[in-house]
Amino acid sequence: MPVREVKPTRSELLEIKKKIKFSKSGHKILKMKRDGLILEFFKILEQAKSIREKIDRDYRNAMQKIAISKAVDGQIAVQSSAFALKLHPEITLRSKNVMGLVVPQIEANSIRTPMDKRGYGVIGTSVYIDEAAKGFENLVETLIEAAEIETTMKKLLDEIEKTKRRVNALEFKVIPEYEAAETFIKMRLEEMERENTFRLKRVKQKAQANKV
Helix, strand or coil, X not given: CCHXXXXXXXXXXXXXXXXXXXXXXXXXXXXXXXXXXXXXXXXXXXXXXXXXXXXXXXXXXXXXXXXXXXXXXXXXXXXXXXXXXXXXXXXXXXEEEEXXXXXXXXXXXXXXXXXXXXXXXXXXXXXHHHHHHHHHHHHXXXXXXXHHHHHHHHHHHHHHHHHHHHHHHHHHHHHHHHHHHHHHHHHHHHHHHHHHHHHHHHHHHHHHHHHX
């Protein structure tokens, strides 16, 4: 609000004071929200670090087990066992609230398949294929968990940036402009008061002079 656009009236001064009070209240609330979001972000960040390490472990474990199963049962047997699987993971997307922010909640079903539901014969395969299947089931579970954490982290980061911009706008632009307008109106009203006082004195002096 440029000072030159402000009307130096008492009603405008009252309105500016209300806006200053409202803006400072909003600024305080947004700062609390920003700080809360930052704390939540660092909690999620720790989870993200852990889940990335777990992805690496599960991936190496799954690849090691599939390599062993290929060496024992052969490439064709492993591929046949993989294609025999009829059940596939089902993903359900829900949402949850974190500090007023809606973030995704991912649930998965049918990731772990019982041995008798895998579609391949137990007699024609070794235990190494079962171990490889379990290894990749672990990896899929971890990847789904990571997807939820990474998405939540990104949404939190975006919300933190938005809230920071609002806090800065209020702190460095809106509130200073309102306070400058308040100062201008007060100074202008005082000046007008002095002018009125001076004018009244002149009138009184003229009236007294005319009586004499």
